Each structure stands twice: as structure tokens, then as C-alpha cells.
Amino acid sequence: MSMEFLDGNTILYSAAFGLMLIGIGGIVISNHLMRIIFGIALLEAGANLLLLLSTYHEGASAPIIVDGIIPAMMADPVPQALVLTAIVIGVGILALALSLAIRVQRAYGTLDMREVRLRLEQEICDEAGIEMPSSSEKPAEVIKTPVNSVVQQESGS
Amino acid sequence: MRRFTAALFLIGLGVMIAAIYQHMDFSNTALNAGQAINSVAAQETGAANFVTSVVLAYRGIDTLLELTILFTAAMIGGMVLGKRRVDAPRDPDAGFILRTGADLLFPLLLVVGLYIILHGHLTPGGGFQGGVILASAFFLPLLARPGSSINQDVISIVEGLAGATFILIGLLAMSEGYEFLSPLFDKGELGALISAGSLPVLYLAVGIKVGSELAGLLAHLAEAEAVD
Amino acid sequence: MEVVVLIVVIVMLLSAVAVMLFKDFLAALAAMTVVSLGLSFLFVVVRAPDVAMTEAAIGAGLSSLLFALALRRLGLWRSQ
Numbered sequence: 001m002s003m004e005f006l007d008g009n010t011i012l013y014s015a016a017f018g019l020m021l022i023g024i025g026g027i028v029i030s031n032h033l034m035r036i037i038f039g040i041a042l043l044e045a046g047a048n049l050l051l052l053l054s055t056y057h058e059g060a061s062a063p064i065i066v067d068g069i070i071p072a073m074m075a076d077p078v079p080q081a082l083v084l085t086a087i088v089i090g091v092g093i094l095a096l097a098l099s100l101a102i103r104v105q106r107a108y109g110t111l112d113m114r115e116v117r118l119r120l121e122q123e124i125c126d127e128a129g130i131e132m133p134s135s136s137e138k139p140a141e142v143i144k145t146p147v148n149s150v151v152q153q154e155s156g157s
Numbered sequence: 158m159r160r161f162t163a164a165l166f167l168i169g170l171g172v173m174i175a176a177i178y179q180h181m182d183f184s185n186t187a188l189n190a191g192q193a194i195n196s197v198a199a200q201e202t203g204a205a206n207f208v209t210s211v212v213l214a215y216r217g218i219d220t221l222l223e224l225t226i227l228f229t230a231a232m233i234g235g236m237v238l239g240k241r242r243v244d245a246p247r248d249p250d251a252g253f254i255l256r257t258g259a260d261l262l263f264p265l266l267l268v269v270g271l272y273i274i275l276h277g278h279l280t281p282g283g284g285f286q287g288g289v290i291l292a293s294a295f296f297l298p299l300l301a302r303p304g305s306s307i308n309q310d311v312i313s314i315v316e317g318l319a320g321a322t323f324i325l326i327g328l329l330a331m332s333e334g335y336e337f338l339s340p341l342f343d344k345g346e347l348g349a350l351i352s353a354g355s356l357p358v359l360y361l362a363v364g365i366k367v368g369s370e371l372a373g374l375l376a377h378l379a380e381a382e383a384v385d
Numbered sequence: 386m387e388v389v390v391l392i393v394v395i396v397m398l399l400s401a402v403a404v405m406l407f408k409d410f411l412a413a414l415a416a417m418t419v420v421s422l423g424l425s426f427l428f429v430v431v432r433a434p435d436v437a438m439t440e441a442a443i444g445a446g447l448s449s450l451l452f453a454l455a456l457r458r459l460g461l462w463r464s465q
Contacts, residue, residue, distance in 0.1 A: 007387075008386075008387050008390065010426065011387065011391050011394055012367075012390070012394070012430070012431065012449075013178060014394065015172075015394040015398065015427060015441075017174050017175075017178070017395060018394075018398045018422070019398070019399070019401055020400070021167060021170060021174070022401040022402060022404075022405065022448075023170055024167065024170065024404040025163070025164075025167045025405065026404070028163040028166065029159075029160055029164075029405075030166070030384045030405065034386060034410055034459070034461065035405060035455075038404050038405070038413060039405070040447065041417065042401050042404065042417075042420065045420060045421065045424050045444065048424075048436075049424060049427060049428075052428065052431050052433055053431060053434065054413075055191060056247055056431045056432070061430055062281075062432045062433070062434050063206070063207035063208060063430060064205055064206045064207065064208075064274060064280070064281065064434070065205040065207075065347065066205070068347060069422055070199070072197045074207070075194075075432040075433065076190075076191030076195075077191060077195065077198075077207040077208045077209055077210075077211045078190050078194065078212075079191075080208045080433045080436050081208050081212045081216060083364040083433070083436045084208065084212060084285060084435060084436055084439050085212070085219060085220065085223045085441055087285075087436070087443050087444060088223060088227060088285050089223055089226050089441060089445050090443075090444075091229065091371075091444075091447055091448055091451070092226060092227045092229075092230030093230065093311045094448055094450055094451055095189065095231070095234050095374050095378070096230045096233055096234055096237075097453055098378070098452070098454075098455035099234040099237045099238050099377075099378065099440045099455075100237060101239050101455065101459065102238060102455060102458050102459060104239075104462075105459050108392070111457050111459065111461075125277075126452070127462075128363070129395070137186060148444075151264055155457075206435070208433075208435040210435075228464035229464060251407045273438075281435045281437070281438050282435070282438055283435065285439055285443070286435075286438045286439050286443075289442045289443050291448050292447070293446065293447070293450070296450075331389075357446065359435075371447065375450065375451070375454070378451060378453055378454040378455060378458070
């Protein structure tokens with residue numbers, strides 16, 4: 001079997017797309033807040049690689065002049081500068097996400113997003129003085145609030 | 158059920174990306190901006206590293222905004238984490254090897270960080286990379302001696318001065334009749350340490366600002382109260 | 386050269402899957418660092434030494450430190 005379909009570009013692009021897919025998968029499937037942050041970091045890494053690959057030419061040299069010799073073809077410096085800034089901003093976002101995760105743990109005692117969402121809805125319902133819907137996963141079978149409160153809501157809005 | 162739908166979504170996304178990839182054109186991917194910058198950057202900015210000239214000269218305002226984003230993230234991180242309670246339990250003391258190693262590494266990390274910052278216009282490297290190394294140099298003593306702490310007031314003063322230097326150089330260029338943050342001073346000889354006009358000064362400001370911001374952020378995270 | 390790139394890419398993608406599958410968060414963090422180091426190698430391959438340096442210093446170094454500090458504060462240092 002020939003390996004011709006595996007040229008350099010395909011390998012590099014598959015790395016970028018693979019990282020992005022795994023990151024999105026982690027964000028979508030996982031329930032743990034820490035895994036979601038890991039997924040964001042992976043997604044960001046893949047996006048950075050894709051941005052750099054968008055102007056990559058085989059045979060180009062790095063955009064730096066050494067000893068006054070100017071190479072015939074140099075890599076594009078604009079996406080490189082973009083990715084440089086993106087990585088640094090990424091670490092800022094990461095630090096912010098991690099400190100928010102620490103705050104979530106302090107407030108709710110858990111990092112499982114299903115539990116956090118449940119507690120959040122409970123708090124909102126308590127504040128509003130209404131009863132919590134029986135389940136957020138499946139549609140409520142019976143509307144538990146009395147009919148007149150629904151009428152009130154409609155007339156109020 | 159949720160996992161199944163998520164897996165289905167991912168497979169669909171993968172197929173879509175593969176389909177797009179098959180029709181991508183690899184023969185003509187160069188941006189015109191990059192070609193233009195590569196041909197004139199050495200004469201216009203005097204920096205041998207073209208990425209540096211893009212970061213500081215052609216897209217200097219972007220770098221300024223990026224520093225603002227980093228500053229905001231560090232500030233909000235500090236605000237969210239809050240101050241440590243006085244009676245919070247201390248971490249156990251570090252061992253002899255970690256303390257001695259930290260003392261030995263501190264000057265080396267400072268030298269390497271400053272070297273990378275000051276050679277940013279000649280070789281790969283610059284303010285961001287060197288700044289991270291400076292931040293880790295100032296964070297090491299915190300790991301080795303859990304009781305000690307970084308003075309956050311000094312950090313904010315250093316950070317403010319570095320940011321002000323960056324903006325002042327930009328305004329200086331405006332007062333000379335150029336655009337904001339355009340390169341100033343004598344270009345010098347290409348490849349010499351003192352060359353490229355104001356770019357090394359700008360990168361030094363960036364490095365000190367990034368270093369102090371990240372050191373402050375790391376200190377905040379390290380001092381946050383442990384759960385267990 | 387392409388064989389080396391292929392090996393690095395495979396290791397990277399396997400570690401990226403491992404980040405999502407490992408129960409132990411410290412092991413997931415180690416796998417994340419492998420991804421960052423492989424990525425910085427790929428940046429060198431696509432002729433971006435500046436970005437490779439940034440990724441090695443920030444992605445592999447500082448991010449891992451941030452994650453490790455956060456894991457310790459969240460009590461996830463050991464697997465439950």
C-alpha cells in the first residue's frame with residue numbers, strides 16, 4: 001500500500017484539525033469543569049497551529065536575517081505574530097478560567113457542571129419564590145404552578 | 158443519550174472538515190501583506206527578526222491591546238481569588254534541595270530572561286517569552302519558602318511604569334510627526350545588539366510588564382486557600 | 386523528516402485523547418504538557434521559531450504551572 005496520501009501538509013493539517021476536534025469533543029461530552037478547561041486549551045492549540053499552517057510553504061525559511069543573508073523565500077511573519085499574541089492571550093484566559101473554577105468550587109462545593117446547574121436553578125427559583133421544575137433534562141409533564149399565576153405572568157409582561 | 162448525540166455531532170464535524178480540506182488550495186496561500194513586509198521590513202525597522210518588527214512596529218497597537226487584555230485577565234483573577242485569610246493553614250516547608258536549587262536558579266533565570274528580551278530583535282525570542290521566564294524566576298522563591306509572598310504593590314507599580322513607557326514611546330513618535338508607535342531613533346547596523354531604534358526598548362517594556370503581571374497572577378493562585 | 390513529524394503528530398493526538406480520558410487530573414496535565422511540547426516542535430517544522438519558543442515557555446511551562454496550582458487548590462491533586 002502506498003503512503004502517497006500522507007504528504008507533509010496532510011499530516012500537519014490533520015494534527016490541527018484533530019486537536020480542535022478532540023477539544024470540541026471534550027467541551028461537549030465532559031461534565032467536569034476542569035475537563036472543559038482542558039478542552040478549551042486543546043481547541044486553542046489546534047486553532048493556533050491551523051492559523052500558522054494557512055500560510056506555510058514547504059522550503060521557506062524562518063523570517064529572520066542571519067549574518068546579513070536574505071533568504072530567497074521566507075515564511076510569512078504576520079500569522080506568526082498573530083499566533084504569538086494568541087498564545088499569550090490564551091494563558092490569560094486560562095488563568096481567568098482557573099480562578100473562576102476555584103470560585104465555583106468555593107461557592108457550590110463541586111465542579112460537576114450538572115450539579116452546579118441544578119444548584120444554580122434551585123437558587124434562582126428560591127429567589128423568585130417559585131417551585132423548581134421536577135427535571136431539567138426531560139420536559140415537565142405537568143405545569144405545577146396554578147393557572148392564575150400563569151395568567152398573571154402574561155398580563156404582567 | 159447525550160454522549161451518543163455528542164459523538165454524532167463530532168463525527169459530522171469531522172466529515173465536514175475533511176470535505177473542506179479536500180478542496181483547499183495549497184498552491185497559492187501566501188498573503189500579500191507578508192510578502193510586502195518581508196521585502197521592506199529590514200530597511201524600515203532595522204530589526205533582523207521580522208516577527209518582532211510585525212509585533213512592535215506594524216501591529217504595535219495590537220500588542221498594546223493585547224497587554225491590556227492580559228492586564229485585565231490578571232486583575233480579574235486577583236479580584237476573583239481574593240485575599241488569603243490570616244488564619245489559613247500554611248503549606249509544609251520545602252526541603253533543602255528545593256530551597257538551594259531555587260537560590261541557584263534565580264540569578265540564572267534572570268539573566269536568561271533579560272537575554273531573551275534584549276535579543277528579541279535579532280534572534281527568536283522577545284518580551285513575551287523572556288517575560289514569562291522573569292515571572293517564573295520571581296515565582297521560584299515562593300515555591301521554595303511557602304511563608305514568603307510577593308509584594309503586590311511593588312508589582313503593580315512596576316507594571317504601571319512599564320505600560321506607561323510603552324505608551325510614552327508611542328506618543329513620542331506622534332510628537333515627532335510620525336504615526337503612533339512607529340519606530341524611532343537611529344536604525345543602526347542590521348544585526349547589531351544596539352540597533353532597530355526604539356524596538357528593543359519597547360520589547361523591554363513588554364517583557365517587564367508581562368513578567369510582573371504573570372508573577373502577580375501566579376502569586377495570587379499560589380496563595381489562594383486550599384480546599385483540603 | 387516526514388516520518389518524525391508523523392510520529393510526533395500521532396503521539397500528540399494520542400496524548401490529547403488521554404487528556405480527556407485519564408481519571409487522574411495530574412496525569413491529564415502531564416499529557417497536556419506532551420501536547421504542548423509536540424506543538425512547539427511542529428511550530429519549528431513550519432518555520433516559526435518565535436512561536437515555538439513562546440509555546441514552549443508559555444504553553445508547556447506556565448500553563449502547566451497554572452493548572453498544577455489550580456489542581457492543588459481544588460483538591461484534585463490525587464485521583465479520587
